[in-house]
Amino acid sequence: MAIRIGLPRGLLYYQYGSIWERFLQELGAEVVITGDTSKATLNCGSGLDEVCLPAKVYFGHIYELYKQVDYLFTPRIISVATGQYTCPKIIGMPDMLRSNIDNLPPLIDVNLNLRQNNRSLYQAIVTVGHMLGRNAISSLYAWYHAWQYRRLEQAIHCSKPNGQRIGLIGHPYIIYDQQISMNIIDKLNHFGIHVITPEMVSNRQAAIAAKTLGKKIFWSNGDHMAGAALALIQSRQPVDGLIFITSFSCGPDALIGELINQRAQALNIPCMLLTVDEHTAEAGFVTRLEAFTDMLIRRKQS
Amino acid sequence: MKVTYPHMGYLNMPVSKMLNNLGVEVIEAPPISKKTIELGSLYSPEGVCLPYKINMGNFIESIDQGADTLVSVCGAGKCRLGFYNAVQKIYLAEKGQIQFYMLDTNHLFSDLYRFLRTVAPRASRLVILKNMAMGIKLLKALDAMNEAKNFYGARTNSPEQIIDICRGGTQELANSTYKKINFIRDFTISSIGAICNNNQCRPPRIALIGEFYLLLEPYVNHSIEDLLIKQGIEVKKFVYTGNWVYSNTLLQALGLYSEEKAYLDQAKPYLNYHVGGDGLKSVGSALQCARDGYDGIIHIYPFGCMPEVVAQSALKNIANDYNLPLLTLSIDEHSSDVGIITRIEAFADCIKRKKYQH
Known part of the structure; x- marks a missing residue:
């Protein structure tokens, strides 16, 4: 039976989710993605103090997911571009999850830090592949495949002249x-x-x-x-x-x-x-x- | 050129001394008051954190008194401190021609040196370095006195007297020369120690952790340390200006110190990555205190502080696992002093009861 990996629909999912999904599927896992955010998701996540709404929503999605899967895919995305960071809450998210939810399934929380160079991306890919029992080359190949399917950048639509x-x-x-x-x-x-x-x-x-x-x-x-x-x-x-x-x-x-x-x-x-x-x-x-x-x-x- | 800088605890003392010694004209902002905070909030974005608003208030008040050169520190990532000046500049530009100097905390030593060279072009290199050393020494002396106050204050029947002596010593340091700093420090500490009449007792100990600015500025934290001392509770703080400046200037410039590495091991497994600001440090020192058998933790930070919010959920877990009382104080410009003082007093009572039951 394939390993079930949960992918919460929140935070950076909206930017990289389709690639992650494809990548995990290429590695032979069954990917479970939560549905659209609902009122119930919000209610589940609102137990947290002082964090922003998207983080609460993310928690809501985790609550929905965590009992049905073997792993949760919550990479620690520290930086996605040279000289930049994402945001402290996103960086600390795996730790916040562990502190606030008991009995979590194992988290796939590889560090991804492209602040100085891209090496960490390849390390992360290999580590995830390793957790799923794949060797380095086949996981890199899976990532390469997934990357081909990424959503192409949309060009600016020319607007209607009067609108x-x-x-x-x-x-x-x-x-x-x-x-x-x-x-x-x-x-x-x-x-x-x-x-x-x-x-x-x-x-x-x-x-x-x-x-x-x-x-x-x-x-x-x-x-x-x-x-x-x-x-x-x-x-x-x-x-x-x-x-x-x-x-x-x-x-x-x-x-x-x-x-x-x-x-x-x-x-x-x-x-x-x-x-x-x-x-x-x-x-x-x-x-x-x-x-x-x-x-x-x-x-x-x- | 009239230089000004925002207030933070007793940091203004060495800075003004340093600049005065170098012959730079200094216009110090008036001490933080209700008016400072109101002014600052008026000219700041609504959702920004409290230190930004107070810095802004300090700047506006000193510009009104004629200052035209502002100096402040900025971080280099994750925390909003790194972006303070970019937004502050826009507002302050309306106030006229103003120079803004930023000291990056990652290269504090070189930035500070360069800044002093620009504002005091006539001073020799040696004099500048000597003054920087004086500033650090002064800060460390103030830290030592503060620590002595926290230690002995909890072990005496007259904590007010100790607080007064410490305050007197601080004022004396402000007017002292380089050579007399150590003498005043030792004298103050020994006179504090002399009042202490109960050296053997073991008062309850509380770790005070959280965000840098709120820990160091007594106006915004309502002098929480003095408050706890008067309740007979020993306060242990991990953030000291002098220590911080020392390790971030001299040691870091020599490559002997990395704040991130030092705390990363300490905070595991509750927080596994540096989340900016003092988040990692808060968790690391809380965990250390929990293991050392402290009686409680007070976590204090400005409302909406991103790193501390992440730290807070880790702290909750530490408090749970080690059965430690934890008081979280999230402070913004609307916090009333009565509400906060009541909470601190109630927390102190609860700690004392827990301690003396056993």
């Missing part, structure tokens, strides 16, 4: 989790607004724009978000408005949101800051979105 364009800036694990973000993309699309997320801005464009900040941002997600936001508002065809969506008590966002807000104000582009937590009411959320889009439409007309 409003809004840049929606936030962590992928907030924007693409429909429970946390209250399905904000669909809601905006429903208003007839074209939404651009940081993932639609190429890494190169974002990196060039981020250079104008002066100090390099050392959180990789934050760096990309700030770069994307600046690229969107400083381009020749700037977006009509920015929405910065963050979760309450997200550390890096507190500073990065402020930077983006200041830049947008200087360029006279409206910017709205939306903070979500598990108590956010949908009605209030929708009202703010409506008010913001109404304001943008009126602005364009005048």
Whole structure:
């Protein structure tokens, strides 16, 4: 019988999940992925104090999963780019899981630190393969295969000439989790607004724009978000408005949101800051979105 | 050029002394007050941590008094401290032409040296190095006095007197010369020791751990050490400015010291990686105290501090496994002093009862 490995749908899953899944399957494991975040997931995760909502959601997914699997795949992702880190909560996540949940199945918590060089990636691949009884070459080959299937970067869609364009800036694990973000993309699309997320801005464009900040941002997600936001508002065809969506008590966002807000104000582009937590009411959320889009439409007309 | 810097505990004393000796004009921010925190919060992003807001308040208050050159430290990763200045600059730019100097904690020695060379171009290299040594020596003396206060204060019937002596000694150090530092330190410590009338007793011991700034700045932690001493509890702190500056300047520059390595082994198996800030250190020292038979742990950090939130869940587990009482104080600008003091007193009572039952 194949080994069952659980993959929680939270945090960096939204960026690397498809590769992880493919990789583990190539290694011959049966991968169990949790479903979309639900109210029940949130309730399970809310037992924690003071951490941000995505971390609570991650805990919720683990609760859902941990009794059904032999291993949990929760790599300790310290850094994914040279000179940058992810975020202290993501780095400490395996330890937080162990401290807060009893009777966990073994965690696959290989360290992944690409801050200085890529060696740690290959080490991690080999270690995971070893845990599943594979030798080094076949695990590297599995990773190579998985990498071929990664989601290709989306190019910026050219917008409809008359439609409003809004840049929606936030962590992928907030924007693409429909429970946390209250399905904000669909809601905006429903208003007839074209939404651009940081993932639609190429890494190169974002990196060039981020250079104008002066100090390099050392959180990789934050760096990309700030770069994307600046690229969107400083381009020749700037977006009509920015929405910065963050979760309450997200550390890096507190500073990065402020930077983006200041830049947008200087360029006279409206910017709205939306903070979500598990108590956010949908009605209030929708009202703010409506008010913001109404304001943008009126602005364009005048 | 009028230099100013944010407050943190008694750090201002050696810094101002160092700069004054080098002939730099210093405008010190007024001591932290309610107004500082209000001003700072007004000009800061809402979700940022308390030390940022207080630093900001210090800067604004000293700029209002005419300062035009700001110096502060910044980290180089994970914790928000590394990004403080980038955002602070934007706000302070509205206040006029201001120079901002950052000292990176990873190369504290070279950055500090370079900074002193820029602000005091006429001073010779030797004088600068001598002044840096003086600063470190002064800080270490202050640390030693503080430690003596914590030790003897818990073993006497008149802790107020000891606190007063320590305060007097601190003021004396501020006006002393390089040669007299050790003399004042020894004198203060011996006079503290002389008051101690009950050397044999074994008071309950509490480990005070958490975030750097909150541990060191008495205004924001409501002088928690003095409070506990008055309750007859010995406080052990692991974060001392002098020690930290010493190991991060001299020893690190010589490659003899790495903070990360030192605490990584200590914190296992509760926390297995450096999570930035003082997270690893908190867990490491808590675990050491648990093994040494301490009677309780107080964990204090600013609300939303990322490394300490990770540390907190590890601490809960340590407290559970070793059956140790743990008090977690998460502080922001709205924390009322009465609420915090009541909690500390209740915790102290609970520790004492637990200790003397056996």
